[in-house]
Amino acid sequence: MAAFIRLVSHTPELQFYTAHRLYSSLSEDLSQETLTLASVWILGEFADVLLQGGKFDDGEEAKQITDSDLVDLLEMVLNSPYANTLVRQFVLTSISKLSARMSELSTPGVGIQQDRIAVILAGFSSNLELEIQQRSVEFGSLFTKNEIKAGVMERMPPPEIRATMMGTGKLPMH
Secondary structure (H helix, E strand, O other), X not given: OHHHHHHHHHOHXXXXXXXXXXXHHHHHOOOOHHHHHHHHXXXXXXXXXXXXXXXXXXXXXXXXXXXXXXXXXXXXXXXXXXXOHHHHHHHHXXXXXXXXXXXXXXXXXXXXXXXXXXXXXHHOOOOOOHHHHHHXXXXXXXXXXXXXXXXXXXXXXXXXXXXXXXXXXXXOOO
């Protein structure tokens, strides 16, 4: 999964295509944990790219995905019987990043979706799983601090690609 995320992060022309395809795949199947984790991570990081829409390389027009569609899907993942602690942690992070991306884009209906996200986060603030509860409270608190939210939730820098990962088989010289 890490190599896949690294590839997408380093290849801007793959970001829209990958986010769109993973959105569609996740909408159809929540039972595969690795697919769910990769999808949720990519959707959180590249929601802005996805919300801006576009075409695929073959010229096919992509179905427009709205901020409401993304919140619906992430909420569905959270409420899925397949959602374990790790999946919930990823979703809470992703939905918080989505909130920041929507604010940056000023999408239509952003206020309604921001309110939905705040309610979702608050719903986990008394969760029995301490890690989930902590994330929910921290993200909920960050949610109210618009002046720093964008900076904290900005896109992660792409992970480094080492020479051995590029298929050269050579170890870096020290």
